[in-house]
Amino acid sequence: MSPHTTRRWAWIHKWSSLVCTIFMLLLCLTGLPLIYHHEISHAMGYETEAPAMAADTPRANVDEVIAVAKALYPGKIMMYMSQEADEPNIWNLTLGDHPTDTNFKPVAIDARTAKVLAQHNFEDTFLGVMFHLHVDLYAGLWGKLFLGFMGLLLVVAIVSGVVLYAPFMRKLDFGTVRRDRAPRLKWLDMHNLLGIVTLVWALVVGATGMINTWADLLLKYWQFTEMAEMVAPYKNLPPPASLASMDDSMQRALAAEPGMKIGFVAFPGTPFTSAHHYGIFMRGDQALTSRLYKPVLVDAQTAQVTDNRELPWYLTALLISQPLHFGDYGGQAMKLLWALLDIATIIVLGSGLYLWLKRGAAAPAAAEAALPAAALEGLSK
Structure with missing residues (x-):
């Protein structure tokens, strides 16, 4: 990949990540309790259960x-x-x-x-509050469409991150975290590692979330x-x-x-x-x-x-x-997997913000040049 092409992909990744990250953090944080909405509703006394009766009890x-x-x-x-x-x-x-x-x-x-x-x-x-913050920001259709656009930017950030990740990792073994280097570089490695590990899940959840925001429009059609x-x-x-x-x-x-x-x-x-x-x-x-x-x-x-x-x-x-x-159709094992991947994505997003905020700190030039390679929300550019 030529330097010009790399810079173009880095620019796309940087700004798609920067624009959507805060909202993606909100969606990950509010989505986590929604994965366990049945369990939380039951614990809080909002889950209604039918009294036990014989299986052949006639229906009203x-x-x-x-x-x-x-x-x-x-x-x-x-x-x-x-x-x-x-x-x-x-x-x-x-x-x-x-x-x-x-x-x-x-x-x-x-x-x-x-x-x-x-x-x-x-x-x-x-859960009602979490649901509205996750689905429409209490802004109805326009809130849904706005979050759908943020989901589109997430997909763009993921795809551009994948394009940039391969050349970045040529000099390092997969999964390398340089713990003996500066904190910022260590967080960059962790950011990239978790980003690539959660890649497929984040792409699936981001794409399906974007589709869900079109529900009102599809129903109207x-x-x-x-x-x-x-x-x-x-x-x-x-x-x-x-x-x-x-x-x-x-x-x-x-x-x-x-x-x-x-x-x-x-x-x-x-x-x-x-x-x-x-x-x-x-x-x-x-x-x-x-x-x-x-x-x-x-x-x-x-x-x-x-x-x-x-x-x-x-x-x-x-x-x-x-x-x-x-992830609520595959039993408790799938819910747990979705929750763990959601938490990992929160760490990716949070580390991306940290890297962006610390971008002015002293850092090796080589590391600075590699920052666009963050696989999901590389905000360190």
């Missing part, structure tokens, strides 16, 4: 479950209801003043007895294309005067997709369906397929299935990227 009529939730909040309407893959005995319902209400009320109800189990509001918890096609016959019809039985609607959705389970239901007017339909999203029962959904549209007035089809590739890619980003 879903309409009764909805009636119990609406009795808690008279005047509010149903927005969503869902079940976690690992907790099928609890219905999680959200109610609001209108279909897109952001100040919604959550209710967890036993699917067998129709009794209220909890009314925890995730927004008010420690789906609404204006495939969803519009699915509900085209209802385009000029008035909203339904009354809503059909949700229990009947679910049974017909299950019959339309045998072998699948109900993941969540979007009520008329919410972003996942139309003003005339229940959007019943079916899922598989395996580690991966439980994260993938297939929409079944049910006429909210007649309870008849009107359309069901696979999600487009871009929403499937989004759904796959979400669990991969947090």
Whole structure:
């Protein structure tokens, strides 16, 4: 690689790293507790558990479950209801003043007895704060897009760091940390070593995080294309005067997709369906397929299935990227691996800041010339 090309890659690596590092540190710090969100919620008393009952205990009529939730909040309407893959005995319902209400009320109800189990509001918890700082900085769509741009800069920094790393390491064995040299040089070696070790993980998490920030835009695109096609016959019809039985609607959705389970239901007017339909999203029962959904549209007035089809590739890619980003689909071993790699990346980012702040200190010229080779967040240039 010519000196001119090296300088160009060094400039790209330097500024992509400098711009995104503070935000990447924030994302790594807030992402760490989110890896263990189930465990933390349980420890803090926010994880709702269904009472132990016989496996053959009959399930309550879903309409009764909805009636119990609406009795808690008279005047509010149903927005969503869902079940976690690992907790099928609890219905999680959200109610609001209108279909897109952001100040919604959550209710967890036993699917067998129709009794209220909890009314925890995730927004008010420690994990709720961590989630918003990690996802949108409390700035909605613009916050997501900004963090997505930071994720893009991270990917650029990783790629440029890899390009620069090989020539830098020609003079050293892999993994060398020159402990007998100046502290700054020792930190540079540690920075490069951890950077290259966490390279693949950081690239995967950075890329999937960037994809996740496009969720709102991808959903809007789906609404204006495939969803519009699915509900085209209802385009000029008035909203339904009354809503059909949700229990009947679910049974017909299950019959339309045998072998699948109900993941969540979007009520008329919410972003996942139309003003005339229940959007019943079916899922598989395996580690991966439980994260993938297939929409079944049910006429909210007649309870008849009107359309069901696979999600487009871009929403499937989004759904796959979400669990991969947090590492929460492979059990405790994968969570531990994700946590350790997250901590290593925090050290890489922190050491990069240290090297940048100490850049004015005396250092061997050769080391200074090699600084662009930091593999992830080389802020020492």
